[in-house]
Amino acid sequence: MSRHVVCSADELPPGARRTAFVDGREIALFNVGGQLHALLNRCPHGGARICNGVITGIATSSGPGDYRLERDGEFLRCPWHGWEFELATGQSWCDPRTTRLRNYEVRRESGGNLVKGPYVAERFPVIMENDYIIVEL
Amino acid sequence: MRLPYAGAIDCDLHVPSPTIAQLLPYLDAYWRDQIVNRALDRMPFAMMSYPPHAPISIRDDWRAAPAATALDTLRTQALDAFGVRFAIANVIHGSVALHNDDMAAALCRGVNDWLRVEWLDREPRLRGSILIHPQDIDQAVAEVERLTSDGRFVQILMLAMGERPLGRREYFPIYAAAERHGLVVAVHAGSTYRYAPTIVGWPCYQFEDYVAQAQAFENQTVSLIAEGVFQRFPGLKFVFMESGVSWLPVTMWRTDKTWRGARPETPWVDRWPSDIIREHIRLTTQPFDAPDATAVAQTIERIGSDDGLLFATDYPHWQFDGDDVLPEGLSASTLRKLLIDNAMATYPRLAQQALGDAATNEETIR
Numbered sequence: 001m002s003r004h005v006v007c008s009a010d011e012l013p014p015g016a017r018r019t020a021f022v023d024g025r026e027i028a029l030f031n032v033g034g035q036l037h038a039l040l041n042r043c044p045h046g047g048a049r050i051c052n053g054v055i056t057g058i059a060t061s062s063g064p065g066d067y068r069l070e071r072d073g074e075f076l077r078c079p080w081h082g083w084e085f086e087l088a089t090g091q092s093w094c095d096p097r098t099t100r101l102r103n104y105e106v107r108r109e110s111g112g113n114l115v116k117g118p119y120v121a122e123r124f125p126v127i128m129e130n131d132y133i134i135v136e137l
Numbered sequence: 138m139r140l141p142y143a144g145a146i147d148c149d150l151h152v153p154s155p156t157i158a159q160l161l162p163y164l165d166a167y168w169r170d171q172i173v174n175r176a177l178d179r180m181p182f183a184m185m186s187y188p189p190h191a192p193i194s195i196r197d198d199w200r201a202a203p204a205a206t207a208l209d210t211l212r213t214q215a216l217d218a219f220g221v222r223f224a225i226a227n228v229i230h231g232s233v234a235l236h237n238d239d240m241a242a243a244l245c246r247g248v249n250d251w252l253r254v255e256w257l258d259r260e261p262r263l264r265g266s267i268l269i270h271p272q273d274i275d276q277a278v279a280e281v282e283r284l285t286s287d288g289r290f291v292q293i294l295m296l297a298m299g300e301r302p303l304g305r306r307e308y309f310p311i312y313a314a315a316e317r318h319g320l321v322v323a324v325h326a327g328s329t330y331r332y333a334p335t336i337v338g339w340p341c342y343q344f345e346d347y348v349a350q351a352q353a354f355e356n357q358t359v360s361l362i363a364e365g366v367f368q369r370f371p372g373l374k375f376v377f378m379e380s381g382v383s384w385l386p387v388t389m390w391r392t393d394k395t396w397r398g399a400r401p402e403t404p405w406v407d408r409w410p411s412d413i414i415r416e417h418i419r420l421t422t423q424p425f426d427a428p429d430a431t432a433v434a435q436t437i438e439r440i441g442s443d444d445g446l447l448f449a450t451d452y453p454h455w456q457f458d459g460d461d462v463l464p465e466g467l468s469a470s471t472l473r474k475l476l477i478d479n480a481m482a483t484y485p486r487l488a489q490q491a492l493g494d495a496a497t498n499e500e501t502i503r
Contacts (some may be wrong), residue, residue: 059401064306064365067404082398094397094409 001136009108012036022137025030028106029131029133030055030071030087036104037087038135040077044092044099048080058084058093076101105136139460141472143220146480146487149325149378149421149449150215150224152263153207154231157182157252163247163254168240182231182244186296186327186350187454191343196455205214208259215452216262219462222477223487224450225264227294227325228252233270234329241270244281249290251385257289257477262486266323271308278310285318291486292376297353298328304357304364319485321419324357326350326379351426353386354380358418361394365405367417374483376419381426386439389414389457415442418447419483421449422464422475423456430466443471447480 006020012031019041020027028041028051043050057072075093076085084093090103111128141177161169172178187194204210218225230361232244245268252265267290269277284290293315301307303324315322328346333339335349336356354377367373389411396403396410406413427433437443467475481488 059404061404061407062368064405077303082400084400094400 001135004033005114005132006135009133012133017051018087019049020135022135027135028044029106029135032087033074035087036106036108036133038104039085039087039090040102040104042102043078043080043083044101045078045083046080047076050076050078050085050101053077054079055087067131106133107134109134121131138465138467140219140462140474140476142187144222145219145448145476147215147219147221147224147450147452148376148447148480149423150211150226150452151454152228152252152256154183154228155248155255159255160244160247160251164243168243168247169241184229184231184234184327186346187229188343193343193347193455195453196458199453209255210347212260212451215450216260219450220255221262223262223264223480224415225266225291225323225484226252226256227266227323228268229296229325229327230268231301233268233296235270238270238273238276239255242273242276242280245270246283249280249284253284253287253289257287263289265290266292267320268294269311271295271311272300274307274310278314281311281314281318281320285314285320287442288486288490289485290320291484292323292464294323294325296327296329297324297350297357297377297380298330298332300329300331302357302364304360304362304366306364309369311368312366312370312373316372317490321374321376321386321484323376323378324354326353328353336398350379350383351381351384355384358388358414359392361414361418361466362396362406362410363403365403367413368405368407374417374419376421376447376483378421378449379423380420381424382420382422382440382446383426383432383436384412385420386436389440410442415440415445419445419447419479421447421451422450423451423454423462425464427464430464433464433466437467437471443474444479444482446471446475447483448476 004022006022012018012029014031014034017030020029026041028039030037032055039050041049041051054077055073056075057069058072058075060068074087076087077136080137085101090101092099111130111132114132152251157172157180167346199214227383228248230248232241232248235241246459257263267284269280271277281293287361312322328334334346339344361375392410396406426432428438481491
């Protein structure tokens, strides 16, 4: 497993999304209210770039006619066919057993730690006083 | 192929639909007066889905060789000929197409009492279906409740094409009654012709009408799934009679596929529609609309289970010739399930009676 600096923290503020190429893979990055998510930018169903999907909650029900939208901001709907994925795990809501969106560890770290640690910061000249977004592949 | 052994359960057999003259003794004084003095007793009340003289409605050799009585004919041509343990009798009667809800309910009561007295009381292998007029939910539920103490009634009978899709919540009281009393909800091919029997408009020919029945069953399947009938009534089973079978795997796949993208629209659908269909919907095997043994086996494989098929003769409809009442291509284990075990798992009242519990059919029904 290797760690990669993909951008500085102020390039992915809360509510923002962006993509980054890491080792030839396009990763979709989301900041939902401070919660970071990194997923392979490719729907396992038809290959859509899921960074363009809607982030929302999950519709649940106790029976016919009962509608609730819960866990707002924790789910992504693919822009092509509406398949729903849990952002934190990449799991498909309809078919958690066999369909999964590849997801990655992602966190925010300070530039100081990055320079001191054993990790090589790629493509970004790390400035010690800034924070950075790190993805683990 | 022929039946390999006796003791099968025939889940769709038709006793001849009663004439109005035969029903009169089972109507109360008011409705007897109305029927006779409005000359309605001259009306056939035959369903146009099954014109009495059409070839599909009665097999030629059966039509040509009636025995002394209708009951003897049924015994000779069906019950004895196929060696069945039970046969579930369905009366497809035109009363369900009436716009007058009260007259329809009165005639349904008459048909059900006629079935009880003229058939079930005289032939212990027969079981009955409670005919209802589902456009009047209150009276339909009352009719179910009136007859539940007679354990020989094992299901509630409706047509594939009525006024509204069968998943709609207005029907839920009927389904609640069915679940409460261990009754199956049976849906038989046929239409009340409130609407054109094809989705694209009125057809000209009877054969078009017959082919289109399968599409009605597809529509009903999707309606039952989308409306969450089986989330609300997890103990309920639907049996589709004379629906054909080959449409089911395609419908399952298409419904699964579409549900994935549209899931939030019906959030109570909490698992694959195909799983719900396999658990709750059963199909009778006449007609099994696949051309040969390979196609039959492939159809069952694509459905993903052989739990959902119930043996039926569809007597006296002309679905097969000679004694070849079963489709080709069934394994011995599938055959056993289809002939006996699946029906026992589907019909709580049959299973109970098979265990030796006495049916409470002597209780007074008013």
